[in-house]
Amino acid sequence: MKTKFRDRITFYLNGRLEEVGAEHARMMLADYLREAKRLTGTKIVCAEGDCGACSVLRLQPQFSKSKRQGRFLAINSCITTVAQMDGSSLVTVDALAMPSDEAHASNGAKLSPVQKSMMESHGSQCGFCTPGFVVALTGLVEKKLCQGITKGTCTAKEAMNATTGNLCRCTGYQPIIDSATRLDLGECESLNKRFLSKNQQKTLAASRTKPICFKDDRFSFYAPTKLADAAKYLSKNKTARLIGAGTDLGVVHNKGKLKLTHLVSLHLIPELYQIQKSAKTVKVGARVSLSELRVFVQKLVPEFSTFLDLFASPQIKNSATLIGNIGNASPIADTPPFLLTTNTVLHIIGPKGKRKLPFEKFYLGYRKTALKPGELISSIEFEIPRKNSTLKLYKVSQRKDLDISAINAAIHVEWEKSGRPKIDTIKIAFGGVAATPVRVPKTETFLKGKTITGGVHDETLKRAVELIQTEITPLDDLRGSGRFRRVLAQNLFLKFFREELKS
């Protein structure tokens, strides 16, 4: 039995093989890079994945079934454990410059085109955020190169979208945007070529067929290759914690509220990386990143895809999952309103086998779910909105991008066959207005079958607004007052009808 498991994790760091056991696997990746590897280019500022100074590039080779080849994506190294890097290839800012023969005292290495352009555009001032921006923009260039775009440059919009997860307090960003729009893609070399050989890919692929189990006095790590094993392990080990991307757990760990000492990872289970479309639904596996999901639903549910642009940073979305977003039962998570209005079903596996649970029954209270001990969610299946329907998703926060919502909402109407303005059924869900994301059933029942004729001043809508206010219980907190949230809930609801009834 003993030989069945690997007792260490395997990854490449700047092209070199790393095999680490519990002592280092327990560390946050950023700490490991800075302290164990003396790669201090990667910075730690917020330790919560909000500033991007800790960004590194990560490639996870796809399991053989997938046709897509992996590419290097920016992720936050401060909120992920080293253990979670198993099977990946990592590149840090320290390795991006090319070694050069013309080394000069002040110019040690030949800068990569991204670095050169950042320098020439005055893209750095104090320099502390700079490595993170260089990594994020390198991720953008890598994306373009992998798409076969090897000429021209990046657009300002692309640069902005790629750096939404990076904060800079000095430059006002404009010089950084300029640096991206000035670089020549023709001079750029793909990281895949520089840092990941065929042999390395084989090594990683081979490592992924073997489950992992190791521990020392401070840290245990278990990563099975079969789903049933994970459920079995979780039901036997009460202290074990399931970790996906860990973009929430890593933060909680860093802030000292809990310690990640006993982890179970599902990263070696191939089926969890699948997204499947059936006639009516999309089924999303537990390990599918939000970035992948966004691309997958671009045509199927464009509203959801656009919405995924707004929330979280690219670094977070490159690793975080849909299941992670709902699993911690945050009242203000951004995907639940959507899932609450699309007949979503959770596929659950536990010690007693598999079961399905309607998503509406998932939340029991503040940060409390219907998952029983030992149970885990293997996939989420939501319905694709029908033709004769309208789905709108809203999010309001202090700052538009990369901010936790004050309130979010989903409104999903199926119109009568005769079309607008007669409502067949309506589903309305809000986040940030109660202890859990909620639907407003009384309002929904009231609106069923109603025809809205009077625009936003329609008496029916007025009544509905009043009903909504009785069904939500928002609190005052640092993201806004309860009043603020109530006014927003009303305005978003009216906005929906104003826009829909116009067309």
Next chain:
Amino acid sequence: MSGKGLKGLPHDSAHTHVTGQSEYIDDRPRLSTEVDVEILFSPHAKAKIKSIRTEKALAYPGVIAVYTAKDFHLNLWGTIFKDQPLLASTEVNFVGESVAIVVAESREIARKARGLVEVDYEILKPILSIDEAKAQNSYIGVKRGIERGHPTKAMRSAPHQIEGKIVIRGADHFYLESQASIAYPLEGGQIEIHTSSQHPTETQHVVAHGIGLHLKDVTCIVKRMGGGFGGKESQGAPFAAYVGLVAHKLKRPARIVITKDDDMIMTGKRNPFENIYRVGFNDDGRIISLIVDLYSDGGAYADLSTSIMERAMLHSDNAYYIPNMKVEGIVCRTNYHPHTAFRGFGGPKGVATIERVIEEVAHALDKDPLEIRKLNCYRPGFDVTHYDQKVDNNVLPELFQKLEDKSNYQARRLEIEEHNREILQNKDTATKPLLRGLSLTPVKFGISFTTRFLNQANALVIVHRDGSLQVSTGATEMGQGANARIATIVCEELGLPRESVRMMPTATDKNANTSPTAASSGTDLNGSAALLATRKIKERLSIVAAKILQLPEDRWAKNTAGLGTEDEIPTSDVYADPEDPNADSKWETGIATYHGIRFEDEHVYHVDNPDKKIAFYELVNEAYLNRVSLSDYAHYRIPGLSFNKLTGKGDAFLYFTQGVGCNEVTLDLDTGEVKVVRSDILMDLGRPINEGLDVGQVVGAYIQGMGWVTTEKLFYSKNGALLAHAPSTYKIPSVQDTPREFNVELLVNDENRMALRGMKAVGEPPLLLAIGVWTAIHDALKTLEPYQKRYPRMELPATQEEVLRAMYPEQFK
């Protein structure tokens, strides 16, 4: 608009920044004996400390020591008033006040063990607002005032009067590198401090006094900071004192790098202000009298708040001539973190107040605020401030006119009026109902420290025998590019390429008695000192050059000095005017020429014979062999400062940096969301030494100011604890918040004869142009029904919630 196309080389550390090689405090390699330090701070805004028990913490494996107030030789510090304990002993006065420091073998252990220090508090009722402080007469320092004319009498006679109050909130610096220091114990009881600080000299003093050493035994070194913005002017020092104490006691290197959360909780912010204004004006909108009472929240200790208040009073006129004016200010003592310097110091709070006044005057007369601004603007004949300083080289009228044209203000004004009318008519059917607002605001920012003795600097310039240089000044590098500018000044003076100069870390054993790098004056002061030192060397080299250009090469010292066959070239000590860096130079180039010798392209020649050249490194070698000093030191002090703090009169500043900005915003009528859609900025920066870096300062300061006036809200609990203490809850602008259209231009102005090579300081002034974003939000709101009669008085920042509240006041009741 930035970077390529602008004159000026990249930041002197740009290469190591982009490769990740730039070393910050926590990037320094660890020594095997090094220990980690963490702080236990107060969870209460005001409490008596009844006891501190350290036994449990000390018993935790890996903990080496726990220190409290009694371990300091002098447990007191403070830049202006020494009123703040390094570690609280009998009482705590704000949430985040340091109580004990825990020393451990690792950061993880220190962090864990600090929770084991047991402090028994008796909780007292804190003062948590300016109003409460006023009611309890809780102040720091005394009320000061500046007065001109007959404000009360003139107010009575004014045809129109408005009274109001403006509430201005604080903001966090959000430098990316948190407060950090490392102390190394050296032989003989010396301590070497490496810190992220804008003020190495004060840090040296606080450490030495704290642990009871002479200043000669403490050296403080600052290589660079990961951002400062004022937050490391005074408040870095206690952290250095903590590690200094540990190194002193344990004889082991000690490191402290606090987390972002701890940093935000512990350190002071931009001072909140609540100002009361009364303005009298005539039918045209000309201000006849202005009376302003400024109240700031200083937090629990004095820090720099009284100086900040002074600058606020000196900027309550901003760009406007106000014939009768009285401004008074006093700092309230509360139980928040001691508030401190933040880019602009008091300036933004004074300027926001007068800009609010201007807006109210315009609104009352139903005029465009721009008209009122231009009407009251400093202009020939009306160019003396309320503190009696003449505004020399005043370009405000020109700036207004140029930007009004460039930004197409008048046409956009009409278009926006039309748009808003339409949107309000159709808001029940519009897809995206956005209100638009437009505002063009100026800034006039005084350059110099208002405390006269701080306006001095020194620099050390060393020429090595291969012709390369090391330059050390009191200017600390926090990203602003002071080093790059100073290097450029030195290189251009000696005709050398930029690579010839290495800017050295600021260290108190080379540059002592320095002032903080603050008040936008880093390059002005230290660049002047560096230039003066360079010129001393340059004159000596010129004497040597003049001589050897006449000698055949076989008689040069390189061929004769070993034998002693030639007489040495005598060079006398040179006079360098410590008050005028432009004294010896041609105004057009800024370059001095001595004894007819020109320094160009790494060579020197005599003006009469440009073809005969000597390489710079050869000249340096000849000078050395002639026993001529190749290093020099210079001191510079700003001349002509006469401001008297007690009378509130005199020349407070060497000159003024001026600029204008035109901002257009949209407000979402559904959500209150604010977007800056276009910004046009025109600044007078004199003759920039590095245009690229200067524009970088303009853009960066402006966006930082935009955060302060819009999204950055410090949310405190009702017990005075800051709850927004991380980027997840405290929202500085992100890349997506930058204006969709952003035009920055510099005015051509060759006439700032007061400053080094005609430059103008840039660090702070552009931040104040972001106040125009705040007034533009008001401008948009003014079209709404409730504000036809009364001006929409918003707090600053105008957060999304504030904007929505202003839109639907009845729904927020």
